Amino acid sequence: MLTTGLGERVVADVLTLAPDLLGDGGQGLVYEVTAVHGRVLPNAVVYKEYRPEWRDRVDAGVLRDLVRFRRTAGSVTRQFLDERTAWPETVVERDGRAVGFLMQRVPAAFLRPLALPGTGQPCQVQHLLNDEDYLRRAGVEVDDLWRLAFLRDVAETLSVLHRFGVAVGDLSPLNVYPNLDGTPRCFFVDCDAMALRGRSVLPQAQTGGWAAPPGAALATEQSDAYKLALLAVRLFAGDQQTQDPAALSRASARLGALARTGLTADVGTRPAPVDWLQALTVISTEPGAGSATPLPNRSRAALGAGNVTRTAGRGTWRVARWIGSALWWVLRRVGRWIAAWRGWEVVRNALLAALVLSVLFLVGYAGVKFVGHLRANEAKEVAAILAKSEEDYGRMVALLPAEKWSCESGPRPTIGAGDDQLDVIDALTEVTKSRADLRRDVQELDLRWVADEDELTEQLSIAMTESYLADESFTEAARRWCPDPKRAKDARDRGHEHSTTANLAKDEVLRLWADIAPDHGLRVPENI
Known part of the structure; x- marks a missing residue:
């Protein structure tokens, strides 16, 4: 992670640059920064200076926004940017104008x-x-x-x-x-x-x-x-x-x-x-x-993607069609009876209008109640998935980090002592199986009525899939922890990478769920 200890802006004159260019692009030159204010930096930092012919076209406001975006982001987002990108860290100015920026060097x-x-x-x-x-x-x-x-x-x-x-x-x-x-x-x-x-x-x-x-x-x-x-x-x-x-x-x-x-x-x-x-x-x-x-084809619905034609939930629509057909049959029967009645035309028309309005009211009311019932059921399904995920999260927190694992009992790592001692491989395997079940449950979700249903389904799918892959990697790390620490570290690192992506998706899920849950009297977990 880039930590210069500098603010959002710095004056170019305080930078000490290495004499050799690191990069020479069409819009700017890249130098290694060896010191700022004469202080040697603890991390590899580079400076991109825009060429003179481009400086008048630089939108300094956007450059500052890029810098501010990373600085004001949460820790998970910041970690993601630092691990995947050479994101602008500090705007460099000369005579009050933006002439470049500092960023981390490519690892x-x-x-x-x-x-x-x-x-x-x-x-x-x-x-x-x-x-x-x-x-x-x-x-x-x-x-x-x-x-x-x-x-x-x-x-x-x-x-x-x-x-x-x-x-x-x-x-x-x-x-x-x-x-x-x-x-x-x-x-x-x-x-x-x-x-x-x-x-x-x-x-x-x-x-x-x-x-x-x-x-x-x-x-x-x-x-x-x-x-x-x-x-x-x-x-x-x-x-x-x-x-x-x-x-x-x-x-x-x-x-x-x-x-x-x-x-x-x-x-x-x-x-x-x-x-x-x-x-x-x-x-x-x-x-x-x-x-x-x-490889064998799978439908996008099996991947949990949004904006697809889903096949689940057909029973719900079958019931709705049955209710609609029944109402239509009643209206047709009543309409025929009224049409055959011989009486005052005004009275007949008034009764017909009243009947139609009553039926429309009842259908509308029933429809609202029916949709509310469907929405509540869908929300309960999501709540059950989140509650189980929260439980799995707590179990994983108790098992990690890997530095707590002990190999004193043999080739299988353990955690804890006495009656509380756990076999790490068995415990992680159980959590991974639970995550696999949750991943399947999300794939089978058929959200139609809750708010932001497509985005919620998409983010849940990514969160559960990445969590499953993370847990699978941690389980592999546990199997190799005692006999082969180096290969175990590679698997553990993969687990952390999957966890980072899962956490980003989980943040989105919880943000969406916080708007939905109160309407149904459901709780919002702290972590999933």
């Missing part, structure tokens, strides 16, 4: 140098878009399993940024670094080019070969979705230019279909990063993921 884990002769250049995503012969000469060992996991991390990062109101804009392989050792992860640079709530520091630019479709708006969630599909296609094809999803389809028929829709459909139906994330999350847990055999 060493993302700077694996290529093995090509005569170059110490670190591997970027652009280098992964080449054939196997090039990758072998460059010393880059990746397979389709790695590509699936890396693509999932990119989709996850984009989906979270979009929830923050951030669009990447110039999403290209030049602006993303991969972690080639350990868990596949991505790290985004040039974050000052991102759009925060539709506003950018500088006019949007696009990398050659990675432009949005002609006429499309730039730096939007839809343009990011298009470029994500393009990245998926080229990552599996090993090709810098192709738009043919054939290679991706061989790895996964589902992903190939997402790519085809993403590259050809209009913006209204283009798969969003969260659609990719949900599909990749399911694929990553299936046997044979990344093989040349297409």
Whole structure:
């Protein structure tokens, strides 16, 4: 995490810069900062200074908003930004004008140098878009399993940024670094080019070969979705230019279909990063993921995605149709009787009008009560899921962190002492099974009547899926904790990464639930 100890702004004259350039881009130069006010900084900090010809076009207000966004965010959001992006930390000014900003340096884990002769250049995503012969000469060992996991991390990062109101804009392989050792992860640079709530520091630019479709708006969630599909296609094809999803389809028929829709459909139906994330999350847990055999298709409803035609809840609509048919039968019978009556026309019409109004009132009243009943039942279903998740959360808190585990009793770690001693593997396995059940319960939810039902379903799906994957990783770490601590640490780190994403989705769930629960007399858990 970047901790300069500085405020939102600093004067350029107090920076001590290393003599060698770290980067030379079209809009600015990047230097390493060795000290501020003569004080050596505890972390690797770099300074991006805009070129003179661009400074008049810099929107200093947007740059300050980017800095303020991270500083005022909650700890989970801040951790996410620091682990995934080189986010602007401090605005640098000269003579009262913004001339650049400070940010963290790309972490060493993302700077694996290529093995090509005569170059110490670190591997970027652009280098992964080449054939196997090039990758072998460059010393880059990746397979389709790695590509699936890396693509999932990119989709996850984009989906979270979009929830923050951030669009990447110039999403290209030049602006993303991969972690080639350990868990596949991505790290985004040039974050000052991102759009925060539709506003950018500088006019949007696009990398050659990675432009949005002609006429499309730039730096939007839809343009990011298009470029994500393009990245998926080229990552599996090993090709810098192709738009043919054939290679991706061989790895996964589902992903190939997402790519085809993403590259050809209009913006209204283009798969969003969260659609990719949900599909990749399911694929990553299936046997044979990344093989040349297409994976079995699943409906989007099975992934818990919003805005789909759901098949659950048909019994509810069957009852509603039965009630409607019964009312229509009664109205027809009464109408025929009135039509056959021979009496004063005025009286007949008055009675008919009164009857129709009464029936309409009764139908409306019954409809309101019926919808209220459905809404209450749906809210109770969500409340039950949240209550069980809260219980599982408490059990996980009691079992973590892993530093509390002891190997004194043998190859299986334990926690606690005496009668309170627990076998960590057994305890974690039980929690993981409970999370798997909750994940299934969320997938089977059919919310139609509660407020924000699509967003609530989507965030619940991400939260429970990521929690399940986190618990699964922690269980794997426990199995290896005593015999193989190094591999256990890798699994534990994966668990923490999944937990970070789960926590972001959980925050959204609790925010939505806080608006729904009071109307039904239901409680809002503190943690899930």
